[in-house]
Amino acid sequence: MPEGDTIHRLAHRMGKDLVGRTLTALSVQGVGVVPELAGASVEGVEARGKHLLVHFEPGWSLRVHLGMKGRWRRTPAVPGRGRYAASPASVQITAGPVAWTCAGAYQAELIRTRHLSTHPRLSRLGPDLLAPSPDIAAMVRRASFPGYRHRAVATCIMDQTVASGLGNVYKSEVLFLEGIHPALPVHALAEGALAKVFDTAHRLMRDSVSRRRRETVPLVLRPSPNSPRLWVYRREGDPCLRCRRAVVRIVQEGRSTYFCPSCQPEDPPQADRKKE
DNA sequence: AGACGATGCGGAC
């Protein structure tokens, strides 16, 4: 489930495995052999939004974006007998006793580390919601750009150039926790509401990374082990965990959004409703 | 066994 929390969790695990080690082998689909990388050491593993970066010692970096279907697996390094050789891996990093193998990545490329700051994808990303203390004011500013203010808040907070790392699951969960109807345009929100949305997103995703599990409903509110771990996501027709009213699913720009019509009213009294 | 839908993204319209 690759949203930002998944990628940051992965970067942490991969970093513990690889940082300081020497490459035994590296293959990136569609990329020829880079002679400089033979025997290179891994300097760092980093997540930026939904992008994973692996930095190598002679000034090269690997950038991988999983898209919806990509997956990483940690496997024992078995020389000459890749377990996943049948389905060509997007990426395989082998160092010492372990290999990290990625299948089905949306994008994978090797680039010069010094070119990262001008990379067409990376340079457009909004501040990372999983930074230790994310620049929320900058996110709010980006969401208020002309042309963005009239978009539905749900669509806006998923835009990776506004804030990076948030995906379709947290989109619904965060708006539920903030009591905001997903179809409201950004300009209709109460003062400070958007900043609270991003702050809540930061805390939810940070907790997911540290707990190694994506769950937004606190344990004390879950009577049985089978109780839902998410407030509204993928719970269409099921009772809202707060008010028991049926959760609704709408499609916004081709993506499902789940919300509770009672807890997230379309006409919140606190909203600034001035006409434009 | 087959249908369906999904966590994301960009290109076409």
Place this chain on the structure above:
DNA sequence: TCCGCCTCGTCTT
């Protein structure tokens, strides 16, 4: 705003 991606887990026949 819609669709394709050719992948994979889950649900239905």
